[in-house]
Amino acid sequence: MPTGGVLTIDTASVLVDADYLTQCPGLAVGEYTRLRVSDTGTGMPQEVIDRVFEPFFTTKAPGQGTGLGLAMVYGLVTGAGGTVNIYSEEGMGTTITIMLPVTDQCPHATPKTSGRSSQEIRGHGETVLLLEDEPALRQVCQRLLTAGGYHVLAPDDSTAALDTARRHRGRIDLLLTDVVMPHLLGTALAEQVTALHPETGVLFMSGYDTPVLAAQGTLDPHITLLEKPFTRTQLIAAVHQALHGERPPPAAPR
Structure with a gap:
């Protein structure tokens, strides 16, 4: 964010189901902790997003960065059974989302939920x-x-x-x-x-x-x-x- 901006860090507990997996592949059904970091900076073009987790890849000038930071984050998170995803468009900023499994229980077991389920909330042809x-x-x-x-x-x-x-x-x-x-x-x-x-x-x-x-x-x-x-x-x-x-x-x- 070269001219300043807003940096937002938030966490949440997320119950991942099959439909969530369609939007965010690489996870398993189960309970996760989400850590999300968002900025209002310059954003990234698709060609940078495609390579951002590669070791030694950097868009900074020589001597200003090694290109290892995000590669290390990716290795640590995936090694713990989680995922890292980037959502970014030029001029709109960047959001990086880390998902980490909450427990070491079988990730394929469907977690129990409380509250009214979507099966109980139905439309009437709207x-x-x-x-x-x-x-x-x-x-x-x-x-x-x-x-x-x-x-x-x-x-x-x-x-x-x-x-x-x-x-x-x-x-x-x-x-x-x-x-x-x-x-x-x-x-x-x-x-x-x-x-x-x-x-x-x-x-x-x-x-x-x-x-x-x-x-x-x-x-x-x-x-x-x-x-x-x-x-x-x-x-x-x-x-x-x-x-x-x-x-x-x-x-x-x-």
Whole structure:
């Protein structure tokens, strides 16, 4: 961050399920601790991201770096059964996510969860306009939402999404859109879709966390954000809250 910026470090406990694995391969089903470091710096082009964990690879001038730092992090984390992933785009900053298994128990055992599950929270045919520029993740979201009782419109890009909104004669209950996309930001898309369908609610999702997007002026810090990668439960709960303005009630005490 050559001109300054915001550095955010956060941790969370994450229950990894099969749908999370689709977005974040290399893990196993189980409980993990997530350590995430995000900055609002210059970001990295794809050719740098592809080589960033290689030993002795560096973009710094001679004498300013050895290129061993991230290679050592990668070796330590993967050696402990975890993963390291980078989400970055030029001009948008970088988010590095470390996932570490919580215990040495069998990682294939499905962890027990508390609270109301996504199976108990179902839609009733509400229409969701889904926009995600990554085809694999778009397919996962469409499958989960359809199984959750929602009618899903899933165009390929923002141009097709606007065309779908113009042509759709029925109600669009919710726009679920990525924030950072080629050609058009999710916030700009939301403005155009809600102008066509004033009744439509909006839920944003992103691989960047809220402080990074807020610092870039991309997203209001008070807007609820569904952070990638997410589980089936997190997706369904976030859509339910966006549609009904309430969190699912907690499970009865055991």
